[in-house]
Amino acid sequence: MTPLLARWRRSRRKLRNRLARRFFATRYGRELLIQCISPKVLSMTADCGDHVMSFSPHDYIGRKIYRKGQFERDHVDRLIAVLAGEGLLPSAGTLLEVGANIGTQSLYFALSGHFARVVSIEPDPRNAELLARNIADNGMTGRIVPVRCAAGETEGTIDFYQHRDNHGKSSAVAAAVKGSADKAPNRIPVPVRPVTRILADLAIPPEEVDLIWMDIEGYEPVAARSMTPLLARRTPFYLEFSPVFYGPEATRLFAGELARHYDRCILFHEDRLERMRVSDIPLDRPQFDLLLLP
Numbered sequence: 105m106t107p108l109l110a111r112w113r114r115s116r117r118k119l120r121n122r123l124a125r126r127f128f129a130t131r132y133g134r135e136l137l138i139q140c141i142s143p144k145v146l147s148m149t150a151d152c153g154d155h156v157m158s159f160s161p162h163d164y165i166g167r168k169i170y171r172k173g174q175f176e177r178d179h180v181d182r183l184i185a186v187l188a189g190e191g192l193l194p195s196a197g198t199l200l201e202v203g204a205n206i207g208t209q210s211l212y213f214a215l216s217g218h219f220a221r222v223v224s225i226e227p228d229p230r231n232a233e234l235l236a237r238n239i240a241d242n243g244m245t246g247r248i249v250p251v252r253c254a255a256g257e258t259e260g261t262i263d264f265y266q267h268r269d270n271h272g273k274s275s276a277v278a279a280a281v282k283g284s285a286d287k288a289p290n291r292i293p294v295p296v297r298p299v300t301r302i303l304a305d306l307a308i309p310p311e312e313v314d315l316i317w318m319d320i321e322g323y324e325p326v327a328a329r330s331m332t333p334l335l336a337r338r339t340p341f342y343l344e345f346s347p348v349f350y351g352p353e354a355t356r357l358f359a360g361e362l363a364r365h366y367d368r369c370i371l372f373h374e375d376r377l378e379r380m381r382v383s384d385i386p387l388d389r390p391q392f393d394l395l396l397l398p
Contacts (some may be wrong), residue, residue, distance in 0.1 A: 138167045151175060157169050159171075159206055160230065166284045191220055199219045209317065213285060220247065223249050227290075228294070229252075251297075252295070254328055256296040256298065257330050260295070263291050264276050274289070280323075296329075314340070316343070317342050321349065322346050322350065323355060336365055342394070356387060359385055366382045369385060372394070372395065
């Protein structure tokens with residue numbers, strides 16, 4: 105190869121790489137890249153500005169983080185604004201998070217400056233490994249406390265159904281985990297513990313919990329029954345309320361139990377907030393985010 109040809113090839117390669125970097129820095133380029141990641145790549149770490157986040161590139165949430173730099177951080181910001189408006193935002197509070205996934209919301213709440221301690225409960229081993237890594241990588245050890253189990257009424261083990269493509273859609277409720285015939289959910293045993301026992305082992309009395317955040321894909325009624333002392337003192341409680349997974353009778357019973365402890369609530373829609381009495385929450389909608397207020 106002549107020196108002239110070698111220089112030409114180097115120049116062409118540099119130009120190709122420069123153009124490729126520009127393309128893959130665009131949102132469409134990032135989406136294309138993450139969709140084409142080899143299955144041999146098990147995890148990635150992204151600089152998200154005020155934190156770093158490790159995730160699976162083969163998971164829906166991980167792909168969103170890579171493309172957008174965050175996953176539903178606006179939900180946390182919106183809730184914090186509502187709590188502030190209600191005079192319920194602590195200056196150095198404790199958050200109980202049931203369904204922490206890989207720690208996206210855990211970090212957002214900790215970074216908000218309003219929560220000095222976050223208890224993050226997560227049963228899926230895939231998520232729990234990344235949750236622990238994200239806590240350590242962001243210097244949050246001790247401030248965010250991971251708990252590897254499901255939240256439920258009993259202590260022991262339960263069946264847990266892992267969604268293949270969206271780890272955030274995994275659940276202890278088999279009917280809540282949908283998948284195609286070739287991607288049926290993977291059933292595994294996971295430990296389960298009552299929330300009251302988890303808090304007691306961490307020496308956190310119910311009166312020190314300032315906010316409950318729960319998103320566990322249809323298992324909310326069971327987990328809620330394991331935290332009656334928190335509900336009895338009407339701790340602000342934000343949850344994904346999912347009649348589509350509970351069924352009509354379980355929905356009615358769960359709504360009735362919540363109404364025993366809380367009088368008022370806010371339904372979160374994409375473009376507005378809807379305030380109402382807890383006894384009036386709609387039981388015929390498939391799913392919505394709900395904030396129960398003292």
